[in-house]
Amino acid sequence: MKAVKKIGQQTIAFTNPPVIIAAACIAGPKEGKGPLKDSFDKVLEDIYYGEKTWEKAEQRIFQETMELALEKANLKTGDIDFMLAGDLTNQIIAANFTARSLAIPFIGLYGACSTMYEGLALGSMLIDGGFARYVLVGASSHYATAERQFRFPTEQGVQRAMSAQWTVTGSGAIVLGSEGQGTRITHATVGRVVDFGEGDASDMGAAMAPAAADTLLQHFRDTGRSPGDYDLIATGDLGKYGRQLVIKLTEQQAPALSDRYTDCGVLIFDESQDTHAGGSGCGCSAVVTCGHILDQINQGRIKRFLGVGTGALLSPCSCQQGESIPGIGHAVAMEAG
Amino acid sequence: MKAVKKIGQQTIAFTNPPVIIAAACIAGPKEGKGPLKDSFDKVLEDIYYGEKTWEKAEQRIFQETMELALEKANLKTGDIDFMLAGDLTNQIIAANFTARSLAIPFIGLYGACSTMYEGLALGSMLIDGGFARYVLVGASSHYATAERQFRFPTEQGVQRAMSAQWTVTGSGAIVLGSEGQGTRITHATVGRVVDFGEGDASDMGAAMAPAAADTLLQHFRDTGRSPGDYDLIATGDLGKYGRQLVIKLTEQQAPALSDRYTDCGVLIFDESQDTHAGGSGCGCSAVVTCGHILDQINQGRIKRFLGVGTGALLSPCSCQQGESIPGIGHAVAMEAG
Missing domain, CATH: 3.40.47.40 (Stage V sporulation protein AD)
Structure with missing residues (x-):
């Protein structure tokens, strides 16, 4: 016997493909000067975003992105069956504190930078499996919270290798639904x-x-x-x-x-x-x-x-x-x- | 429309309740002197478990527990559709490195100490939803990796409050299946x-x-x-x-x-x-x-x-x-x- 909806070794083919009802994204100031600047719903003026710490700023960005996705979907938190989310901060506090504010049944993920796609894969299974009508998926990162946690204190001004990448400050959120129009x-x-x-x-x-x-x-x-x-x-x-x-x-x-x-x-x-x-x-x-x-x-x-x-x-x-x-x-x- | 398998606000009632095919657990020396000592598959003699660091010991315990559960289930890694796991170490490295060794499609979780149950809930949905025949769920913690990460260096000998708890050194693993005998x-x-x-x-x-x-x-x-x-x-x-x-x-x-x-x-x-x-x-x-x-x-x-x-x-x-x-x-x- 084989799992019904699996094709090959690792792939799920959805019977009733979940719909992306709405998506939202908020990005940092550097990202807002880049080639994709017109695609963000909001661009921050600075990476503190009015908060006292970078971690609190990341939490605020995360929460606002999730709320914006819900608003675009014309849904309330009570309509959402599960929130699937994670981020890079230790103990995924940006996602956890967002889940505290939204009070949606919460499944915390850690897939490092793959978290958004881990959430989309899982969320789609929860919908196609008949466990949810709507799922809210989100992930965030913040240049300064990641830099000091994974590398060096930013004040130290360590020279970056040419192979190094720049952690994006920003958060994305997607509302998946079991029916409706859309991707x-x-x-x-x-x-x-x-x-x-x-x-x-x-x-x-x-x-x-x-x-x-x-x-x-x-x-x-x-x-x-x-x-x-x-x-x-x-x-x-x-x-x-x-x-x-x-x-x-x-x-x-x-x-x-x-x-x-x-x-x-x-x-x-x-x-x-x-x-x-x-x-x-x-x-x-x-x-x-x-x-x-x-x-x-x-x-x-x-x-x-x-x-x-x-x-x-x-x-x-x-x-x-x-x-x-x-x-x-x-x-x-x-x-x- | 309502998600078919949901009852009330937050509960899933499984249509084809997944079966616990096998379970395994390995515990630390202190746990092995406690009242549940006879219920562990293996008790460690010391918390280093032959490794140079506590983190490597936790990874080894995690991996051996997962392998033991597979052995008891008479299954191989290739039979398992998904591994759902997490732990308390930053970036859930015990789970990640176990997933590297086992090479099963991996969904990393972070639910703090709720991770085993988060995994059982999700894994059951993946099976009941028709996405998997077998799922391997696991979680671990280690007194010394948690203590130094969340609290104080153990060498410092900080006095513990009477309300404090003792982080368990140990790992548990469960193989869930879509059919078979068992709980x-x-x-x-x-x-x-x-x-x-x-x-x-x-x-x-x-x-x-x-x-x-x-x-x-x-x-x-x-x-x-x-x-x-x-x-x-x-x-x-x-x-x-x-x-x-x-x-x-x-x-x-x-x-x-x-x-x-x-x-x-x-x-x-x-x-x-x-x-x-x-x-x-x-x-x-x-x-x-x-x-x-x-x-x-x-x-x-x-x-x-x-x-x-x-x-x-x-x-x-x-x-x-x-x-x-x-x-x-x-x-x-x-x-x-």
Whole structure:
């Protein structure tokens, strides 16, 4: 016997594909000066956002994004069956405190920067499985909360490696529904943890690329689709070097990803913004998906989209103890409604 | 329209209740001297478990517990559709590195000490929803990794408050299946985050009790059941003071929980072990459920069990920034097969 809705090894094909009822995103000031600036619902003037600490600012951004998504969906918190969310701060406090304010039954996630896509995959299963009518999915990151937690005190002014990426300040939220008009989530490929032994916390794109490639190849095998079946394929936050590695890692086993493949971390900043390899963080794939990509789908420029949220599963402690950095990638296929 | 499998506000009643195919638990040396010592599959001689660091020891315990559960279920990693797991270490590295070794499609969770029950609730939905035939759920904690991460360096020898609890060293794992013989998961009530303003990180039982009470009352309202419908009700890790608070908080709105209500943190240590208010940590509800409680059900002493995994959603950073400690509780009802 086989799970009914699973095709191949790791992919779910939804029987009643959940609908993206509404999406919202709020981004930081640096992101608001980048090429995707017009796709954000709101751009912060500064990263404190009127709060005393960066962590409180991230919580406020997270909560406002979730509330904005609900408002756009014309729904109230009481209409939502489950909230699935997470972020990068220790003990996912931005998500936890948002869940406290919204008081929706809450399932806390930790998928590092893949969290938005982990939430979309799971949320779609909860809806397609008949457990929920509406699910609210969200993820956030904040440059300064991540920098001081994972790397160095920002005051120290440590020089960043050219392979380093810039953690996106921003939050994305999506309301999924069991019915209605809009873009649908047709497939989800839940990733495995993959580790090629990369140990450099300044080169997360390289750490995550093998997992992204593994999930992409698995998705194509499971669905019988090839890159050409999608108008756009985007990984979450590999940056420019990680993207190149994914192209390398997949070229032997699948038709070329070609120009239709990009990365949210490549899209969100331009070269003049001095972010080195591009953007990263839970907020990276979250704001790019909830803004730019869904805009493209809604405007009819893309019909079929495959997104792979990518996460680097390190901790400062694991790096200090000599561990390498495993990665994970969760793929979600969307189709214009 | 309403989600088909939901009853009341927050509860899922499973159409095809998932079966607990196998369970395993490994516990630390202190736990192995407590009243539940005979219910553990393995007891460690020391908390390093042959590793150089406590974190690596926790990873090893986690992985061995998951492998033991698979062995008992007579299944291989390739048979498992999803692994749902988490722990208390930053960036849930014990779970992440276990997922790397097992290479099962992985959904990382963070529900603080409620993680085992969050995983059981979600895993049951994935099976009942037709997305999986087998799901592997696990959670761990380790006294020393938690102590130095959340509180003080252990070398400092800070005196513990009488309301403090002792983080359990241990890991529990459960294989859920869509069919077979055994104890079944009939209901899951996913909790909301509740915060009564408790700010003392040495009194987590008080911080979590309101959430546990909220979920218990909601479960009774949603299902039309009362405490008397269960042979045993256990919260995850409230300890003796938290347990008393739950009794207080529920007595006005439901029939008395009475003697059939206990807490895993109360069961795991006895007074002579000087743990003060009892046990805590993801491992607390995990090892007590996977060992003692499932033993009781399998031996026919309990027919219906209601467990509420409880989590305190704090971080050292949120406490330092003056935040109170919200709690969450996820309830899972089990019935002898």
